[in-house]
Amino acid sequence: MSVKQALLALLEQGPKYGYQLRTEFEERTGSTWPLNIGQVYTTLSRLERDGLVVAGGDDGEGHVVYRTTEAGRAEVDAWFGSPVPRDQPPPRDELAIKLAIAISSPDVDVEYVIQQQRTATMRALQEHTRLKRSGRAARPEAPEDLAWSLVLDALVFEAEAEIRWLDHCEARLARLATTGGGTHS
Amino acid sequence: MTARQQHALLALTHVSRVHGTGATEVRALRDVSFEVAPGELVALMGPSGSGKSTLLHVAGGLDQPTGGSVAVDGTDLSSLGQAERARLRRTTIGYVFQDFNLIPALTAEENVALPGELHGLRSGEAREAARAALAELGVADLADRFPDDLSGGQQQRVAIARAVAGERRLILADEPTGALDTSTGEQILRLLRERCDAGAAGVLVTHEARHAAWADRVVFLRDGVVVDEADAGLTGLAGMTGAR
Numbered sequence: 001m002s003v004k005q006a007l008l009a010l011l012e013q014g015p016k017y018g019y020q021l022r023t024e025f026e027e028r029t030g031s032t033w034p035l036n037i038g039q040v041y042t043t044l045s046r047l048e049r050d051g052l053v054v055a056g057g058d059d060g061e062g063h064v065v066y067r068t069t070e071a072g073r074a075e076v077d078a079w080f081g082s083p084v085p086r087d088q089p090p091p092r093d094e095l096a097i098k099l100a101i102a103i104s105s106p107d108v109d110v111e112y113v114i115q116q117q118r119t120a121t122m123r124a125l126q127e128h129t130r131l132k133r134s135g136r137a138a139r140p141e142a143p144e145d146l147a148w149s150l151v152l153d154a155l156v157f158e159a160e161a162e163i164r165w166l167d168h169c170e171a172r173l174a175r176l177a178t179t180g181g182g183t184h185s
Numbered sequence: 186m187t188a189r190q191q192h193a194l195l196a197l198t199h200v201s202r203v204h205g206t207g208a209t210e211v212r213a214l215r216d217v218s219f220e221v222a223p224g225e226l227v228a229l230m231g232p233s234g235s236g237k238s239t240l241l242h243v244a245g246g247l248d249q250p251t252g253g254s255v256a257v258d259g260t261d262l263s264s265l266g267q268a269e270r271a272r273l274r275r276t277t278i279g280y281v282f283q284d285f286n287l288i289p290a291l292t293a294e295e296n297v298a299l300p301g302e303l304h305g306l307r308s309g310e311a312r313e314a315a316r317a318a319l320a321e322l323g324v325a326d327l328a329d330r331f332p333d334d335l336s337g338g339q340q341q342r343v344a345i346a347r348a349v350a351g352e353r354r355l356i357l358a359d360e361p362t363g364a365l366d367t368s369t370g371e372q373i374l375r376l377l378r379e380r381c382d383a384g385a386a387g388v389l390v391t392h393e394a395r396h397a398a399w400a401d402r403v404v405f406l407r408d409g410v411v412v413d414e415a416d417a418g419l420t421g422l423a424g425m426t427g428a429r
Contacts, residue, residue: 115405115413122415125398130417133378133399156395163394171232 003035004043005079008052008068012076015056017063018044028147030137032155047072095162099169110173118166125159128152193220194258194355194386195244201252202239202409213239214250215409223354226378226387228397231406237390238359240406244388245278245357246270257355275304278355279348281377283363285340287332287347293319294328297347306351318350319343322376338369342376349380356380356387362396374399 003025010016010024018040025035044066047053052072059065068076095117102108131137132152140146202214213236221227229237242248243255246262255262258277262270280286287296294315301311319325324342332340341361348356358377362370370393378399381387389400397403403415 118405119413119415122394122398122403123417125394126400126403126415126417129395129398133375156398159398160393160395167232174232 009076012068015065015067017065027144029151030148114166114170121159121162128155192222194223195221196256199253200250203251221386223384223386226381226400228389228400228403230397235406236409237406241357241390275300279353281348281358281361283360285344289332292329293343297350301351314350318346322346337365341373354385358389
């Protein structure tokens, strides 16, 4: 994940020190992808090495404050101005691999494999939905609350897509079973 | 489970429903047991033909099981005569359908008041209950409009008001979001959820996982059998710090 560009983009909104950056990142993403502070400082020192940020001295309380450089601002513009690359081949999907192997394994109860996954994914979906209807995501007023609410929506749509795919797999297998063409019992 | 049985507003016990006989026999439900407590929303999911709509009809006394029993608020439906069952349907159970089922010749308020009037409330009382229900669902200003002048989302809000007017405590919803766009559908789910949080028991039939996820429990049906249940329990994501 592009922690580098995300932190750089946050810095462009105003100079900050490490802890502030971590807090602001997690406010917008609800700590879905927690950052440890060591990771933040490692990233900052790489950004500094690459000339994208400069350490602008002390904030009066001993925090080292960072700000973006001209090159850093160009990097942020380039990030927002281009799509997130879709890897080819796509990242390994354990569930797709598991089902692909299960379907060709005579001793595996594929329906069970599908159902246990559907239940697990439904639980995750229920949890995302619970977070959506409670707390600060329910009535987003500040932009960072709306950001967190939209991150939750992304997780909801992802889980939903997985369940729809499982339903689809099950329907395809059932059709195959009734036409008698399948390896599935 | 005992505590839940004692407090269940809806209890299905070993329910079966067989249509036809012999070669044309279809077993729509086989030995289905589940309960819904006040304050709880339960979603039923399954492919078409899995028996979820039959289950909802049986739960609401619109259809009768061929085996097992259905109890609503502690009363076994099979112990009731037709008139008593109809009375229970009007006083305790509210239905919400995919196509809203509002009567086009009546205003929103008249639609909502109708079950109360059929039940023998004086017109004034029924109207008052209707206005209260419309207000609770945020559509008090639509009281004098006719269904044809309302959007889909507004019609469904009126239909939910009709389902809950007069403090009915069991809400049965059959694909209530099926005819609505994504964000309107979500508002309808939010309303159902709020009614349940306020103490009603709800059963929601849906094929949309995103909507089922608003429920406390999701019951998966396959060929008339309950194959699994998902409870809104703790998951690996429970530690997310979305709340301040």
